[in-house]
Amino acid sequence: MQGQVDAESVARWKQEKLDAGVGTRTLLCALHVLGAAFKHARRFRWTSANPLEHVHRPRHEYQVKAFTAAQIATLLEVADSETALFVRVLAATGLRFGELAGLRWSAVDLERGVVQVREQFTHGAWAELKTANARRSIPLPSALRDLLGARYKALNVGSIVLHPQADDRLVFNSPEGGELDYNNWRERRWLPLLKATAPDAKHPKRIAVTGTPHMLRHSYATALIQSGENAKTVQTLMGHHSVAFTMDQYADAWPEALSNAGDKAAELLFAASGGKTVADTDKSKESVTQLSDLRAPPAGVEPTTYRLGGGRSIH
Numbered sequence: 392m393q394g395q396v397d398a399e400s401v402a403r404w405k406q407e408k409l410d411a412g413v414g415t416r417t418l419l420c421a422l423h424v425l426g427a428a429f430k431h432a433r434r435f436r437w438t439s440a441n442p443l444e445h446v447h448r449p450r451h452e453y454q455v456k457a458f459t460a461a462q463i464a465t466l467l468e469v470a471d472s473e474t475a476l477f478v479r480v481l482a483a484t485g486l487r488f489g490e491l492a493g494l495r496w497s498a499v500d501l502e503r504g505v506v507q508v509r510e511q512f513t514h515g516a517w518a519e520l521k522t523a524n525a526r527r528s529i530p531l532p533s534a535l536r537d538l539l540g541a542r543y544k545a546l547n548v549g550s551i552v553l554h555p556q557a558d559d560r561l562v563f564n565s566p567e568g569g570e571l572d573y574n575n576w577r578e579r580r581w582l583p584l585l586k587a588t589a590p591d592a593k594h595p596k597r598i599a600v601t602g603t604p605h606m607l608r609h610s611y612a613t614a615l616i617q618s619g620e621n622a623k624t625v626q627t628l629m630g631h632h633s634v635a636f637t638m639d640q641y642a643d644a645w646p647e648a649l650s651n652a653g654d655k656a657a658e659l660l661f662a663a664s665g666g667k668t669v670a671d672t673d674k675s676k677e678s679v680t681q682l683s684d685l686r687a688p689p690a691g692v693e694p695t696t697y698r699l700g701g702g703r704s705i706h
Contacts, residue, residue: 398445401425405446415449422448455640457609458482462600469587474580476538477563481604484529485611485629487521488604489513492571496558501540504531508630512570525630577604612637616644 401422408418426443433441458466463482467475480491489511498507506529511518520526531539539562543555565571566579581604588600608629615625626637 396429396442398442401442401446405449409449419448422446455609455613456602456606457613458600458602458606459610462602463607463610465588465597465600466584470584474584476542477580478584478604478607479535479538480562481607482610483532483535485608485615486529487511487513487608488573488576489518490520490525491563492561492573492576493517494562496543496555496560496562499531499539499555499562501531501536501543501555504533504536505529506531513573515572520630522630522632524627524632527627527630529628612641613644616641 405418405422408421409415422443426441429438429441429443432438463478466478470478477491480486481488484491484506486494486506486508490508493510493512494506494508498509500507508520508525508527508529511520542562546560561570563571565575585600585602588597590597590599612625612629615628620628622634622638625641626634629637631637631640
C-alpha cells in the first residue's frame, strides 16, 4: 500500500480531480478520509509514513449567504403563525435547525430571556452538539420572549401548568407530535413558504425569496457584526470552535473595523506621550461599514436592524 500511494501520487490525483471540475470542498473531504486512514494505519504500524502530511490542501473559500432584512420581512409576511415563529427564532438566535428541533422548554428561561443550547435532533436522531463550543447560552430579544411565553401559555390551556424549566416537552413538534425532521419540515413548510413569496396580483413587484433555512443563521451573525459586536462575542453566540473560524467566515463583514485598528491602537498607546503621534481624522469622512457589493453574500444584507416582531429589534 505504501509503495502504491505516496505523496506524489496523491498530489497528482488531487490536481487531476481539480482540473476535472471536482469541488474543493468535496476534494477536501476525500483527502481528510484518506489522511485518517493512513493515520490509523501508521498507529498500528501497517505503514511507516502518512503521505497526506506532505500534500497541500486546496483552499476552500466558503461563500456566506444570508437573507436581507427585506427578505426576512417577506418571509414573515406570507408565513402561517407556526412557521413564522420558527423562522423568527432561527433569525433571532442563530440556532442551527437541529438545535432548534431539539430545543426543550426546560432549556428556555423566559424570565431571564435566555436559551440554553444543550442537544440537537438531526438526521432523524438525537446527537451530540457539533462542537464543545456549541453548548452555549443565547439571549432572547424581548419581543421573541413574549411570543414564546404566549406559546407556552397556549400549550398549557386546560392542563396542569408547569414551570417551563421543569418541562421537557419540545418547543416545536411535527404535526404527528414527534421530533421535527429537517427534510419533512423543508417539504411541508419551507418550500411552500418560498413559493408563497412569489409576486401575485396583490404584490406584483414583490421579488420571490430563495435560499435555505441555514441562511437565517448567517443573517443573525451578520446582524451581530453590523451592530458592532466583537469577533469573540459573535463566535460565542454562534457556537463556532474558534474566533479564527468566525473571522475567516465573515471576514468581509467588518473591513472598516480592521482597517482602523492601527490608528485606534496608536491613539491609546501614545495618549500620554504629549506628542501628536497619529494624524487627526476628519470625523465627517468616517465611513460606516456597508454589506453591499461584496464578493459574496452576506452581500445585500442591508445595514439595518432586524425587526422580529413586536416592534423590537435585535442589535
